[in-house]
Amino acid sequence: MKTLYLLIPLAPLFGAILAGLFGKFIGRAGSHVVTVLGVAISFVLSVIVWKDVQAGHTFNGSVYTWLETGGLTLEVGFLIDRLTVMMMLVVTFVSLMVHIYTIGYMADDPGYQRFFSYISLFTFSMLMLVMSNNFVQLFFGWEAVGLVSYLLIGFWYTRPTAIYANLKAFLVNRVGDFGFLLGIGLIAAYAGSLDYATVFAKRNELAAITETVTGWPLITAICICLFIGAMGKSAQVPLHVWLPDSMEGPTPISALIHAATMVTAGIFMVTRMSPLFELSDTALSFVLVIGSITALFMGFLGIIQNDIKRVVAYSTLSQLGYMTVALGVSAYSVAVFHLMTHAFFKALLFLGAGSVIMGCHHNQDIRYMGGLKKYMPITWITSLLGSLALIGFPFLSGFYSKDSIIEAVHASHIAGSGFAYFAVVAGVFITAFYSFRMYFLVFHGNERYDQAPPDPHHAAHDDAHHADAHDTSHAKGHDDHHEDHGGKPHESPWVVTLPLVLLAIPSVLIGFFTITPMLFGDWFGGAVVIDAVKHPAMAHMAKDFHGASAMAIHGMMTLPFFLAISGVALSWFFYIKRPDIPAAILKAAKPIHTLLENKYYFDKFNEVVFAAGARVIGHGLWKVGDQVLIDGVMVNGTARAVGWVASVVRLFQSGRVFQYAFGMIFGVFALLTLWFNRA
């Protein structure tokens, strides 16, 4: 079995290496064959492992000892339990879909092999992250997915916006990792181990400790530090700023990395650490409040976006906030449940958006779409299903997970749960509004695809393309049919629509079939630990749960359902019935619009305070510290002496300094020997 576990991450790694290093050799087709095959193997093996785990065979063991020092034994190893295996299924399935989709989406891109190499490398890293049985490997996977994300956001590395976005993403994530590493350091210092099982076994001892230097309760400090890491990776306010910009990357990776898998690593990590988080109500409240803010305020931003991918990106931020809220109320299994349903329907929405972008000849502005259902039927139907799942329409997967989150918050009494309840309920309305705003603007209403103004970005892109016509290996961008710009939209090829259909199926069904075992059965076994006395939310919910059908029928009579329906209705009214109203509101509420347009000024603040501030400090230290104080004042005398010695010594230079030097070294030895040894 251990060989099997090992094969699951290594198969995509192998594909990545083949496509990356030998891409020229095996060609484009060769590259997608090896990478798709690699991921397919790991998906099939994950299913086998899932069956095996269902049969009760969990695994926790090491592969090799990475490092041994100062009493710490750090190993590379796997923990295969019910939580892991669920993540493995989600990651490998979505990744497989995205691999297939990419064959169509990137068909004309000169960086085809490189792209496949990156997404397979990502799959490897993500699997290492979820399969880890210790903090070091977790951190490895954590940073490795960050690296691949960096590479993929900047995939079109000649675009200034892309390389700005990828640097930003990496650095903001590093801020999170800074906290994460401190958390790991505290665990190592006080638990003397970085192995999950060993640390969890000592959790009650840890809970009693006060950190000696800072005087903080140790467990709270650890949990908040770890959660800061999750805030970076899972894009929680205020470390969310990188995710919208990450849309600069090609759409398949927005689906795979920036919606379905990598950004949920933080949610997974906190769930994995539930034995620790359960011991600190302070940390849980912190998690809850951050999650609520993200869920509510990022949703507002989705309303005013006109770029199809950015709408989906803000909805991702908001949904990540929902998951974080679930963590905060100790409903870990609900968070992971939403993580899973979200992975399917959000990957679907992103891939659908990508299909729309292809169909509209690389126009991303929803104001210049409209009426696409006629031209792109498969994309239309699947996107509708995805949107319904997202807004939590009863019986669809998103309904079960989102309603469970709302219920869990309602049942919780932890500090901050009042605000959180308001945020998640209000969020339902907002989600429905912006999701269907996009849906109506894209698929219904007047056809506006021919009204698109010539996009300056695209024009520049075009120029580069043509200038490089003689040197095709360096042309970036992926469509060779610019002449069609503004032409009729068209449905995408089957490699693109097949993944849409395959993702639509679980988006619709998976909630109905898995809610009972996942939330109220023993699906996660011992992987999730809840202190039922202090945090009884899950227990309350179990009491009120009478099966998936009953829940959906009951759901049609609750506030969230009405909010969702009114959100859809309002967006229909605004964008189909009376398109003049939004413009009027815009005029009336200018200050709010400006605030939203500037994304609450987070980016401006970071640019002015942190980015510019760091450069000012750097300049100050360099010019004043190094050059004036140290070199100028301290070393001035020496420096003058240098000049003087130089002028003297220069007289003795004959030009053959090498023989000189050699002579000097031997001379020193010889002289010392002779002189000291004389008589």
Place this chain on the structure above:
Amino acid sequence: MNSQLLSLAIWVPILGAVPVFLLGSERRCLVRWLALAVAVAGFLVTLPLYTGFDVQQGGMQFIEQLPWIPRFNIQYLLGVDGISMPLILLNSFITILVVLAGWEVIEKKQAQYLGAFLVMSGLMNGIFSALDGILFYVFFEASLIPMYIIIGVWGGPNRVYAAFKFFLYTLLGSLLMLVALIWLFLQSGGSFNILDWHELPIGMAPQILIFIAFLMSFAVKVPMWPVHTWLPDAHVEAPTGGSVILAAIALKLGAYGFLRFSLPIVPDASHYLAPMMITLSLIAVIYIGFVALVQTDMKKLVAYSSISHMGFVTLGFFIFNQIGIEGALVQMISHGFVSGAMFLCIGVMYDRMHSREIADYGGVANRMPKFAAFFLLFAMANSGLPATSGFVGEFMVILGAIKFNFWVGFAAATTLIVGAAYTLWMYKRVVFGDVANHHVAELTDINGRETLILTLLAACVLAMGLYPFPFTEVMHASVDNLLKHVAVSKL
């Protein structure tokens, strides 16, 4: 156990340099291959030091002892432990790369150039294996000469100034060390044996004086803030090979000195002054990180980044726990690979563009995709990405620091952000983007020789990142010994 391995490690490259010098620069082809053969031989003779090393034993191994100047009881005494042995291997390995790096680009006096590096290599092996104070001092000072010449002859336009700054800074520092060595000789009743000095009881006041004397010498070499300003100048003017040796090996001499002299000879002073050392190390990590951020010259940027990374080494030493010291040692070796690789990458670009200014670049990836991939790996290693060697040492030191004091760990861990910021911002401006100008447009990708050098380094960086166990395995016993020794007061 009287083997000749350490003598071979020292004298094979030095004596091998003689025919290289004698051949002269007219026969370029022959000279290069001969120099390469000597460098490879120099590396091969050090391999038995690793394979034959007894990891259980914390004391000195491969000891060689001959009287040198009996009148003053000065001996030709060599030996290595788990602290110095990896440094000898690193040095001999890097020498091969440096010879390869000077293959085509050095046009003037190539024989002397390559010979100087071979001599340098032997001398540095001497420093790492000398167990006699005077022998150490002779090697330590002698190693200045080839480096001085390398910068002064093959360096940039301002090379003479930089060479003198380098020479004087380090020479003045080490004069105080000589005084300390002589004092120890007198105090110990006539022994220059460093291991004897380890056992020598010394009062607190003289301990502090001796610590400061050694500090003057070693801090300049490391270099520690505030005696670091010679390094950026030296790097900027030095030829690529000189920068590689300077960063990869020469900086390690100072750090090594702390472990061989300061800590075991004056343990009480080391403990007493540890807060100062930790503060200086943290200043190096943070202050220098910010300074690196605003550099416009790539070599200066990497030079400052070197100082910042060496701050981790001194920090690891003075938190006095095993994970800290071993982390510092790992960081020393890793920094040898990574900073060496960074300077080589800059050298690759400099050879083509004759500029080190970031502003002159942009879009290099369009013309040099293979190079861009290597450069990215090393840039990531420089930012401490897991699975590269750059992560291991920093990670260990940060863990050790948090164990020692949370805020010290907190301050050290900021390098995660700042280090990534200066490295990747530079990478972005140089490698990504559209082709910036016609010079960049004319760039050609790396050739076979450059690929070989960078592949070797990439293999080391990844191997050490993925499996650091064998590197630390050899250190355990010696570091353990050292910590036990340092824990006992000499008062």
